[in-house]
Amino acid sequence: MPEAAKSKPKESKNIRIVKDATCTFCGCVCDDMELTVDLDAHRITKAKKACVLGRAWFYEHTLEDRPVVLIDGKEATLDEGLDEAARILVDAKFPITYGLSDCPCEAQRVAVDIMDTINGNIDTTTSVCHGPSGMAFQGVGESTATLGEIKNRADLVIYWGGNPAESHPRHFTRYAVTPKGMFIPNGKKDRTVVLVDVRKTPSTPVADIFIQVKPGKDFELLWALRALVKGKKISEDIEEQTGVSREVLDDLVERMKNCQFGVLFMGMGLTMTRGRHFNSGAIYSLASDLNEFTHFVAKPVRGHGNVTGADNVVSWQTGYPFGVNFNRGYPRFNPGEFTTSDVLARGEADAAMIVASDPASNFSKKAIEHLEKIPVISMDVKETHTTRLSRVRFAVATYGINTGGTVYRMDDVPISLRPAFDSPFPTDQEVLEGICQRVKKMLSGSKARVAA
């Protein structure tokens, strides 16, 4: 048991202030936190500028009284845990890794290395959030911008299928709605904000225009907008189909064509409902088309703190963003075939390494049932359904609170983390490197798994 974890919170003068720390709770990755850290109690007592989600993130990550390693529920040393994890992975015929969106890029890079070495399968939480946007991107590309450019220039801001007030609370105030920018001297007064969703949400009040679309009809609405932008005819029963009148559509089209710099933000209301990558593709295409009239960009509003980093790392190492398989000694990509929920539901994987995510709480029943049957290695900062069913459980330090490293904001801007206080738990990177070294040693020389 880590020594530090035994000490109880108490009044302390041993206070540290960390300026410009980064919150990794969501894809906003705000890097302007001022953290007050009680070094004796090993906790953050104040997180200035943090939103409600950020405060919870910072306050709740204290040092828990947990063993660093459990093997089959029994406490073990770190070395024993690493040995057992390596053995499980090397013995497996179809080992998989999943998660990775809540750890730094330095750890993600090692995870890909392990899977490359053992001819495994690597996938990230992207496959269950904006994976469809990634696939749409492969089909049509995108016009995009960093969030600072949106702050500086966007006079028309459209949110589609998302509720940032609850999921990304500072998206409005730090990047896209209220901030003053270089050519937006008056902040919100200089912008028109449009929200498209199937229902009113806590985000609705921020919008100048709220458009309510019938559930599952986003694609039809987007496609109608594309047609109108190009001056083509659309079906007369558009209102009946989508719930949005022609008048509202015409008005929106005029605003989009005549703004100075427009942005379409899309949420999972588009990617995880009927249409999926068609919806994302439609919104990317709409933004691209609008560049024939003005300057227009589109962006997925990404969820996890470093899911964008995971996309980047897996892409630069393999050429593909998620759902990558190394069985043949080189990377192959096929969503549906190599995405984790599918690999598990079909009962194909015979060992799993889950890093910083909890598929046992949100995958399909079939997938979870299979996960329960195979040896699982997990790394997480908290107890989860997944850690509880794991054969080898590593309790790790929290990224951005106890560890440094690199994370990528939803707009691909990379940021270095400033840890607030030390943890007796190893980092994800250290655990993965320990496994990687062991795996490479076990598969060195003539045992190397070269291409088939």
Add this chain to the structure above:
Amino acid sequence: MPSELKIANGRVYDPANNVDGNVQDLCIRDGKIVDSVSRSASRIDARGMVVMPGAIDIHCHIAGPKVNLARKLMPEDHRLDVHPKTAVTRSGTGGIVPSTFATGYRYATMGYTTAMEAAVPPITARHVLEELDDTPVVDKGFYVLLGNNAFLYKLLKEGRKKEFKEAIAWWVNSVHAYTVKLVNTGSDELWKGRKNANITDVNERIDHYDITPSFVTESFIEAAHELGLPHPPHIHCNNLGHSGNISTTLDTMKAAQGRRAHMAHIQFHSFGGEVNKNPVSGAQEIIDYINDHENITADVGQVMFGKATAMTADAPLAWMLRNVKFDKWVNADTECESGCGIIPFSYQESIYTHTLQWAMGLELFLMSKDPWRVLLSTDHPNGGSFMNYPKLIKLLMDSAYRKEALQHVNQKAVAKTVLPELDREYTLNEIAIITRAGPARALGLKNKGHLGVGADADITIYTEEEDREQMFNAPRYVIKDGTTVIKDHEFATDHKGKILHSKPGYNEDIATEIEPFFEDYYSVKFSNYAISEDYLHDHEEVPTNPKS
């Protein structure tokens, strides 16, 4: 115990030391060339083989956000060209934009040991350094995009050249760049702020700043000269790809006023003819100017038929291409710093402009009087993959092959060039200059591009073959930092390679001027912007030579 190696009896091409095919030994100790080694040194018998320094790519796009977007954009291209792992190397995918590991290994398999990433928005430099760390074998550095930087424009508008110079040095230091890069200077503001407009004349005023692209270029060249950067500003001129852009290119070279400047992918800037009409070759005018002006270096940016990807900080250019093809298109605006456009592309023999560009590049090479200053590149992947270099070398060395190739391309385009009349054949020595010694000199890399005592032991050994493409495609040995990475055409070991960067001196007070600008107009905190040296891993600071 020192690691020692002797390469015995090879035919050595080391133009920087006036060695032109002499049979001699090379001695290596601890990664450097030395004058002798002990008897126990390991030995490569290079009898009958051609020995050259490791090659250097002075201009390519191999790492960072735009490259990674292009990777993500083209799964269809990766699946046709897998890069299997070996017992000592990682796997990856190839195609026109390979994964990082495949990039490093593939450069090595062509005898390249150094490659410079040519366009990096500073806010994304961390990403570039992470990817370069995953790009094996080669040494590497990058050029930081500052030519459309909003803060620097503000200083120029205010006439504060001294602070302008200090701020450039701050940026190069903060992101660990090698030198500065200018791309379509002045265009970003029009692209983002005036509904996708573009600069058309180097003497027009840039919106909001009351300065001209020509003045910006001149100011950068002057500042880089004073800071003594090892490589001068690396310039992508305005009007790329537009008919008649030679006048813009000539004006830009004149703005150097005799100071050093590097003109990137000059082929794309050598178009004669009139705007909005078919281009003709302007290669003669451009190469004449370069031949007469020793302050100018250039890489050609040769177009090769087949797959390519337009991948550029020149967003209006990518938009122009998008409106030709209407295929998938990426645009990516970077706050206060840059634009970016990506388009999958292919150059086809039957198309007039494509053939014209192919021929113009060859004209530039063949009419160059100083191989030290007109260097080999395809602007990978813009003119084609770096994997085309062996074929390009064959086109330059073998006039019969070139004449045969001329039969299969658009003849109307050929008629607008003097290519059929050019019989020149590059020698092995000249190839060693345009791929090794020349890039090293232009980059100010004193330990590279040659095989004299003290040089980095980056060495390529080829089996000599009449078919130069075959020869340069598969060196028998590649030695990096004294380690034999490729032995008998196979990888013998993996190798990391290091980051090359420069650290121009400057007055740190400039940071207090830059910080408030960040608070107003950037979306990251100033204190989180500069990149810690942890990201450099193994690295080498290449000295500057400041003018007082």
